[in-house]
Every structure is written in C-alpha cells, then in structure tokens.
Amino acid sequence: MMRPFDYLTFLQFLWAFLAILGFSIRADLKGIKVLFTSLAGGLCWAFYLIALYYNRSVLFSVFIAIILVCIYCEIVAPRLRTPVSVFVICAIIPLVPGRGLFQSMQFYIAGNNVQASKSILETLLIAGTISIAIALVSSVTNLVNKLINRF
Numbered sequence: 001m002m003r004p005f006d007y008l009t010f011l012q013f014l015w016a017f018l019a020i021l022g023f024s025i026r027a028d029l030k031g032i033k034v035l036f037t038s039l040a041g042g043l044c045w046a047f048y049l050i051a052l053y054y055n056r057s058v059l060f061s062v063f064i065a066i067i068l069v070c071i072y073c074e075i076v077a078p079r080l081r082t083p084v085s086v087f088v089i090c091a092i093i094p095l096v097p098g099r100g101l102f103q104s105m106q107f108y109i110a111g112n113n114v115q116a117s118k119s120i121l122e123t124l125l126i127a128g129t130i131s132i133a134i135a136l137v138s139s140v141t142n143l144v145n146k147l148i149n150r151f
Helices: 007-026 032-055 058-079 084-095 098-110 113-150
Strands: none
Touching: 007 032, 007 084, 032 058, 032 084, 058 084, 058 113, 084 113, 098 113
C-alpha cells in the first residue's frame, strides 16, 4: 500500500513535473515560468495522491488538489507577470480525465453501452469537479482583491 509521503509519491510527482515541463516548453513558455508551471503540475498530482490516500474519494481528491494548485497559481502568476490561466492550464493537465474518455469510446465501440455510460459519467463528474474548483478559487481571489483594493 502506498503511503502519502514515500518514494512512490515522489516519483509520481517527478513524472508529473517532467510531463508538464515538456508541455510548458511545447506551449512556448520561456525562462523561469517553465519551472514554476512544472512545479504546479507536479504539486497537483502530489496533492491528489495525498488527498486520495486520506479519503478514498476520487472526486473529493480532485477537488482538493485543484483548489490547492489554483491557490498556488494565483500567488505565483502575478509575481512572474503571467496570466493565471496559463499556470492553471498547465497545472491541471495531470488530472484531466483523458483516459476516461478513451475508455468510454472503447466501450461504445465494443457495444458495452452500460459500461460506457458509467465511464462517461465518471469522466464528466471529474471534469465538472475541476471546473467548479477553478471557478471557486478564481471567484474568491477576485473578491479578496476587490476588498483589498477598496480599503
């Protein structure tokens, strides 16, 4: 059984970091921004694994991981003079449910409509959870910024 802070978690963090490093370079980010977006992607996957270890709910783990990584992005992006959306897009890639979409199509092609429907529902729930978490952090950040600028 994997523990939340063992070498397997670190290795998965490292692989997510490297994957987002490649994506960031491909997305034409320059300089130190590449490292910070890669760190965001690695942290996103590590937060997910740690949350999954403690509660066993995929949706709640995705929600917590996205909230934490969006907070990181909201803090780091303005300091690097980069739009927050650039950081968020790079950071959420490890949790985007591409495998679920692929499996759903495989089930539909194979004629297993019940399993396909179940798989597409899980995929849509994960995608919805990601979007709700991003919207929540963005809204709270905008509200806090307005309150700070008001006083």
